[in-house]
Amino acid sequence: MVGVTMLLIILVFSLSGYLLPWDNKAYFATEVTIKIAGLAPPPQLGVFIKDLLQGGSVLGPPTLQRFFTIHVFVLPALIVLLMYVHFRFIRAHGISEPM
Template identity: 55%
Template sequence: MLNKIYDWVDERVDLTPIWRDVADHEVPEHVNPAHHFSAFVYCFGGLTFFLVVIQFLSGMFLTMYYVPDIMNAYESVKYLQNEVAYGQIVRGMHHWGASLVIVMMFLHTLRVFFQGAYKKPRELNWVIGVSIFMIILGLGFTGYLLPWDMKAYFATKVGLEIAASVPFLGGYIETLLAGGGVIGAQTLARFFAIHVFFLPAALLGLIAAHFILIRRQGISGPL
Protein backbone atom coordinates (compact mmCIF):
# COMPACT_ATOMS: atom_id res chain seq x y z
CA MET A 1 0.00 0.00 0.00
CA LEU A 2 2.76 2.43 0.97
CA ASN A 3 4.70 1.54 -2.16
CA LYS A 4 1.69 2.34 -4.31
CA ILE A 5 1.24 5.70 -2.58
CA TYR A 6 4.94 6.49 -3.03
CA ASP A 7 4.84 5.48 -6.70
CA TRP A 8 1.75 7.66 -7.24
CA VAL A 9 3.42 10.71 -5.66
CA ASP A 10 6.77 9.99 -7.33
CA GLU A 11 5.17 9.86 -10.74
CA ARG A 12 3.83 13.39 -10.26
CA VAL A 13 6.58 15.23 -8.35
CA ASP A 14 9.65 13.06 -9.13
CA LEU A 15 10.68 12.33 -5.52
CA THR A 16 13.28 9.65 -6.25
CA PRO A 17 16.12 11.94 -7.43
CA ILE A 18 15.64 14.13 -4.34
CA TRP A 19 15.64 11.12 -2.02
CA ARG A 20 18.67 9.60 -3.72
CA ASP A 21 20.55 12.87 -3.45
CA VAL A 22 20.00 12.83 0.32
CA ALA A 23 20.42 9.10 0.98
CA ASP A 24 23.55 8.65 -1.16
CA HIS A 25 25.40 11.61 0.37
CA GLU A 26 28.73 10.44 1.78
CA VAL A 27 29.40 11.12 5.46
CA PRO A 28 33.05 11.83 6.41
CA GLU A 29 34.81 9.10 8.37
CA HIS A 30 35.72 11.41 11.25
CA VAL A 31 32.04 11.80 12.24
CA ASN A 32 31.51 8.03 12.56
CA PRO A 33 31.55 7.02 16.26
CA ALA A 34 32.56 3.50 15.24
CA HIS A 35 35.91 4.87 14.04
CA HIS A 36 36.44 7.89 16.28
CA PHE A 37 35.18 8.18 19.85
CA SER A 38 35.26 11.99 19.62
CA ALA A 39 32.75 11.83 16.77
CA PHE A 40 29.90 11.99 19.30
CA VAL A 41 30.38 15.78 19.48
CA TYR A 42 29.08 15.98 15.90
CA CYS A 43 25.71 14.70 17.16
CA PHE A 44 24.93 17.93 19.03
CA GLY A 45 23.58 19.66 15.92
CA GLY A 46 21.33 16.75 14.99
CA LEU A 47 20.06 16.43 18.55
CA THR A 48 19.29 20.14 18.60
CA PHE A 49 17.26 19.79 15.41
CA PHE A 50 15.44 16.75 16.84
CA LEU A 51 14.48 18.77 19.93
CA VAL A 52 13.34 21.68 17.75
CA VAL A 53 11.02 19.29 15.88
CA ILE A 54 9.60 18.06 19.21
CA GLN A 55 9.06 21.67 20.28
CA PHE A 56 7.17 22.45 17.08
CA LEU A 57 4.95 19.37 17.31
CA SER A 58 4.19 19.71 21.02
CA GLY A 59 3.65 23.46 20.61
CA MET A 60 1.10 22.87 17.84
CA PHE A 61 -0.80 20.60 20.23
CA LEU A 62 -0.66 23.15 23.05
CA THR A 63 -2.03 25.96 20.87
CA MET A 64 -5.19 23.91 20.32
CA TYR A 65 -6.10 24.48 23.98
CA TYR A 66 -4.26 27.63 25.04
CA VAL A 67 -6.24 30.89 25.27
CA PRO A 68 -3.95 33.95 24.99
CA ASP A 69 -5.76 36.44 27.21
CA ILE A 70 -5.20 37.34 30.84
CA MET A 71 -8.62 36.12 31.97
CA ASN A 72 -8.29 32.61 30.57
CA ALA A 73 -4.58 31.88 29.98
CA TYR A 74 -3.88 30.32 33.37
CA GLU A 75 -7.15 28.36 33.39
CA SER A 76 -6.53 27.03 29.87
CA VAL A 77 -3.10 25.77 30.92
CA LYS A 78 -4.62 24.21 34.05
CA TYR A 79 -7.30 22.54 31.94
CA LEU A 80 -4.69 21.23 29.51
CA GLN A 81 -2.59 19.93 32.37
CA ASN A 82 -5.34 18.19 34.31
CA GLU A 83 -8.23 17.41 31.95
CA VAL A 84 -6.89 16.82 28.43
CA ALA A 85 -5.77 13.28 27.62
CA TYR A 86 -1.94 13.17 27.58
CA GLY A 87 -1.92 16.95 28.05
CA GLN A 88 0.40 16.75 31.03
CA ILE A 89 2.85 14.62 29.05
CA VAL A 90 2.85 16.89 26.00
CA ARG A 91 3.21 20.03 28.10
CA GLY A 92 6.03 18.38 30.02
CA MET A 93 7.78 17.56 26.75
CA HIS A 94 7.45 21.18 25.65
CA HIS A 95 8.53 22.55 29.03
CA TRP A 96 11.64 20.42 29.46
CA GLY A 97 12.41 20.45 25.75
CA ALA A 98 12.66 24.24 25.91
CA SER A 99 15.56 23.89 28.35
CA LEU A 100 17.19 20.92 26.63
CA VAL A 101 17.23 22.58 23.21
CA ILE A 102 19.15 25.54 24.68
CA VAL A 103 21.66 23.19 26.31
CA MET A 104 22.18 21.23 23.09
CA MET A 105 22.44 24.40 21.01
CA PHE A 106 25.06 25.72 23.45
CA LEU A 107 27.08 22.49 23.18
CA HIS A 108 26.80 22.54 19.38
CA THR A 109 28.01 26.15 19.30
CA LEU A 110 30.97 25.26 21.56
CA ARG A 111 31.89 22.36 19.27
CA VAL A 112 31.84 24.58 16.19
CA PHE A 113 33.88 27.30 17.95
CA PHE A 114 36.59 25.12 19.48
CA GLN A 115 37.03 23.06 16.32
CA GLY A 116 37.35 26.21 14.22
CA ALA A 117 34.41 25.20 12.03
CA TYR A 118 33.35 28.85 11.77
CA LYS A 119 36.35 29.75 9.61
CA LYS A 120 36.47 30.15 5.84
CA PRO A 121 34.36 29.15 3.94
CA ARG A 122 31.80 28.70 6.75
CA GLU A 123 31.63 32.25 8.15
CA LEU A 124 28.08 32.83 6.86
CA ASN A 125 26.86 29.56 8.35
CA TRP A 126 28.38 30.58 11.69
CA VAL A 127 26.41 33.83 11.62
CA ILE A 128 23.25 31.88 10.76
CA GLY A 129 23.93 29.42 13.58
CA VAL A 130 24.40 32.19 16.14
CA SER A 131 21.17 33.80 14.86
CA ILE A 132 19.39 30.48 15.39
CA PHE A 133 20.76 30.40 18.95
CA MET A 134 19.40 33.91 19.60
CA ILE A 135 15.97 32.95 18.24
CA ILE A 136 15.87 29.85 20.44
CA LEU A 137 16.66 32.04 23.47
CA GLY A 138 13.91 34.41 22.35
CA LEU A 139 11.46 31.53 22.13
CA GLY A 140 12.37 30.50 25.66
CA PHE A 141 11.86 34.04 26.95
CA THR A 142 8.54 34.70 25.19
CA GLY A 143 7.14 31.29 26.06
CA TYR A 144 7.86 31.75 29.76
CA LEU A 145 5.09 34.31 30.19
CA LEU A 146 2.34 32.30 28.52
CA PRO A 147 1.20 30.26 31.58
CA TRP A 148 0.41 33.65 33.17
CA ASP A 149 1.28 32.71 36.75
CA MET A 150 3.24 34.70 39.33
CA LYS A 151 6.60 33.16 38.44
CA ALA A 152 6.08 33.93 34.75
CA TYR A 153 4.94 37.48 35.51
CA PHE A 154 7.91 38.48 37.65
CA ALA A 155 10.45 36.66 35.45
CA THR A 156 9.12 38.59 32.46
CA LYS A 157 9.26 41.82 34.46
CA VAL A 158 12.95 41.24 35.11
CA GLY A 159 13.51 40.38 31.44
CA LEU A 160 11.82 43.57 30.28
CA GLU A 161 13.92 45.62 32.71
CA ILE A 162 17.05 44.06 31.22
CA ALA A 163 15.80 44.87 27.72
CA ALA A 164 15.11 48.46 28.80
CA SER A 165 18.73 48.82 29.89
CA VAL A 166 20.03 48.41 26.32
CA PRO A 167 21.72 51.68 25.30
CA PHE A 168 19.70 53.95 23.00
CA LEU A 169 17.17 51.29 21.93
CA GLY A 170 16.17 49.90 25.33
CA GLY A 171 13.01 51.97 25.71
CA TYR A 172 11.80 51.08 22.23
CA ILE A 173 12.47 47.37 22.77
CA GLU A 174 10.59 47.39 26.09
CA THR A 175 7.62 49.18 24.52
CA LEU A 176 7.61 46.82 21.55
CA LEU A 177 7.54 43.77 23.82
CA ALA A 178 5.32 45.01 26.63
CA GLY A 179 2.90 47.04 24.54
CA GLY A 180 2.64 49.66 27.26
CA GLY A 181 3.88 50.73 30.64
CA VAL A 182 2.72 47.62 32.51
CA ILE A 183 2.70 43.88 31.89
CA GLY A 184 -0.88 43.09 30.93
CA ALA A 185 -3.17 41.87 28.19
CA GLN A 186 -1.20 43.61 25.44
CA THR A 187 2.04 42.05 26.70
CA LEU A 188 0.59 38.55 26.74
CA ALA A 189 -0.88 38.97 23.25
CA ARG A 190 2.44 40.20 21.87
CA PHE A 191 4.47 37.47 23.53
CA PHE A 192 2.06 34.87 22.18
CA ALA A 193 2.28 36.26 18.64
CA ILE A 194 6.07 36.47 18.77
CA HIS A 195 6.37 32.98 20.28
CA VAL A 196 3.93 31.24 17.93
CA PHE A 197 4.27 33.13 14.63
CA PHE A 198 7.24 35.46 14.20
CA LEU A 199 10.11 33.56 15.83
CA PRO A 200 9.13 30.08 14.51
CA ALA A 201 8.89 31.47 10.96
CA ALA A 202 12.35 33.02 11.28
CA LEU A 203 13.69 29.81 12.84
CA LEU A 204 12.43 27.63 9.99
CA GLY A 205 13.99 29.92 7.40
CA LEU A 206 17.35 30.02 9.15
CA ILE A 207 17.43 26.24 9.73
CA ALA A 208 16.72 25.67 6.03
CA ALA A 209 19.56 28.03 5.08
CA HIS A 210 21.81 26.31 7.65
CA PHE A 211 21.19 22.87 6.16
CA ILE A 212 21.64 24.09 2.58
CA LEU A 213 25.04 25.57 3.44
CA ILE A 214 26.09 22.43 5.32
CA ARG A 215 25.19 20.39 2.26
CA ARG A 216 27.10 22.67 -0.08
CA GLN A 217 30.20 23.08 2.11
CA GLY A 218 30.22 19.67 3.74
CA ILE A 219 30.80 18.77 7.39
CA SER A 220 33.85 20.46 8.87
CA GLY A 221 37.01 18.45 9.50
CA PRO A 222 38.29 17.12 12.83
CA LEU A 223 40.07 19.26 15.41
Protein backbone atom coordinates in the same frame (compact mmCIF):
# COMPACT_ATOMS: atom_id res chain seq x y z
CA MET B 1 26.89 32.08 12.01
CA VAL B 2 23.48 30.69 11.13
CA GLY B 3 23.75 28.16 13.96
CA VAL B 4 24.58 30.89 16.48
CA THR B 5 21.56 32.89 15.31
CA MET B 6 19.39 29.80 15.73
CA LEU B 7 20.74 29.38 19.27
CA LEU B 8 19.79 32.98 20.09
CA ILE B 9 16.30 32.40 18.70
CA ILE B 10 15.96 29.33 20.94
CA LEU B 11 16.81 31.57 23.91
CA VAL B 12 14.10 34.01 22.81
CA PHE B 13 11.73 31.02 22.61
CA SER B 14 12.37 30.33 26.28
CA LEU B 15 11.88 33.96 27.26
CA SER B 16 8.66 34.36 25.30
CA GLY B 17 7.27 31.05 26.52
CA TYR B 18 7.93 31.90 30.15
CA LEU B 19 5.09 34.47 30.24
CA LEU B 20 2.49 32.23 28.63
CA PRO B 21 1.26 30.48 31.83
CA TRP B 22 0.29 33.99 33.06
CA ASP B 23 0.82 33.32 36.76
CA ASN B 24 2.66 35.40 39.38
CA LYS B 25 6.01 33.77 38.74
CA ALA B 26 5.75 34.35 34.99
CA TYR B 27 4.50 37.91 35.45
CA PHE B 28 7.35 39.04 37.68
CA ALA B 29 10.02 37.15 35.74
CA THR B 30 8.87 38.82 32.52
CA GLU B 31 8.77 42.19 34.24
CA VAL B 32 12.42 41.76 35.25
CA THR B 33 13.35 40.56 31.75
CA ILE B 34 11.70 43.57 30.12
CA LYS B 35 13.42 45.94 32.55
CA ILE B 36 16.78 44.35 31.72
CA ALA B 37 16.05 44.66 27.98
CA GLY B 38 15.15 48.31 28.59
CA LEU B 39 18.69 48.98 29.81
CA ALA B 40 20.24 48.48 26.35
CA PRO B 41 23.30 50.74 25.87
CA PRO B 42 21.85 53.65 23.89
CA PRO B 43 18.97 54.87 26.10
CA GLN B 44 16.67 55.45 23.12
CA LEU B 45 17.16 51.86 21.97
CA GLY B 46 16.42 50.54 25.46
CA VAL B 47 13.19 52.50 25.69
CA PHE B 48 12.19 51.35 22.20
CA ILE B 49 12.83 47.67 23.05
CA LYS B 50 10.92 47.99 26.33
CA ASP B 51 7.92 49.61 24.62
CA LEU B 52 8.02 47.08 21.80
CA LEU B 53 8.02 44.10 24.17
CA GLN B 54 5.63 45.49 26.75
CA GLY B 55 2.98 46.87 24.41
CA GLY B 56 1.97 49.60 26.85
CA SER B 57 2.98 51.25 30.08
CA VAL B 58 2.48 48.11 32.21
CA LEU B 59 2.48 44.35 31.69
CA GLY B 60 -0.98 43.28 30.71
CA PRO B 61 -3.05 41.50 28.07
CA PRO B 62 -1.31 43.30 25.16
CA THR B 63 2.04 41.98 26.44
CA LEU B 64 0.66 38.46 26.67
CA GLN B 65 -0.74 38.73 23.16
CA ARG B 66 2.60 39.96 21.78
CA PHE B 67 4.58 37.22 23.50
CA PHE B 68 2.11 34.57 22.31
CA THR B 69 2.32 35.81 18.72
CA ILE B 70 6.11 35.91 18.85
CA HIS B 71 6.30 32.47 20.46
CA VAL B 72 3.82 30.69 18.20
CA PHE B 73 4.16 32.39 14.81
CA VAL B 74 7.26 34.56 14.42
CA LEU B 75 9.98 32.45 16.05
CA PRO B 76 8.99 29.13 14.42
CA ALA B 77 8.95 30.84 11.01
CA LEU B 78 12.42 32.25 11.65
CA ILE B 79 13.75 28.88 12.80
CA VAL B 80 12.38 27.13 9.70
CA LEU B 81 13.90 29.81 7.45
CA LEU B 82 17.27 29.58 9.18
CA MET B 83 17.21 25.77 9.05
CA TYR B 84 16.69 26.03 5.29
CA VAL B 85 19.64 28.42 4.98
CA HIS B 86 21.75 26.22 7.26
CA PHE B 87 21.08 23.09 5.20
CA ARG B 88 21.79 24.97 1.97
CA PHE B 89 25.17 26.02 3.39
CA ILE B 90 25.89 22.41 4.36
CA ARG B 91 25.05 21.24 0.84
CA ALA B 92 27.18 23.94 -0.75
CA HIS B 93 30.24 23.65 1.50
CA GLY B 94 29.94 20.20 3.06
CA ILE B 95 30.37 19.29 6.70
CA SER B 96 33.40 21.03 8.17
CA GLU B 97 36.26 18.96 9.55
CA PRO B 98 37.06 18.99 13.28
CA MET B 99 39.65 21.54 14.30
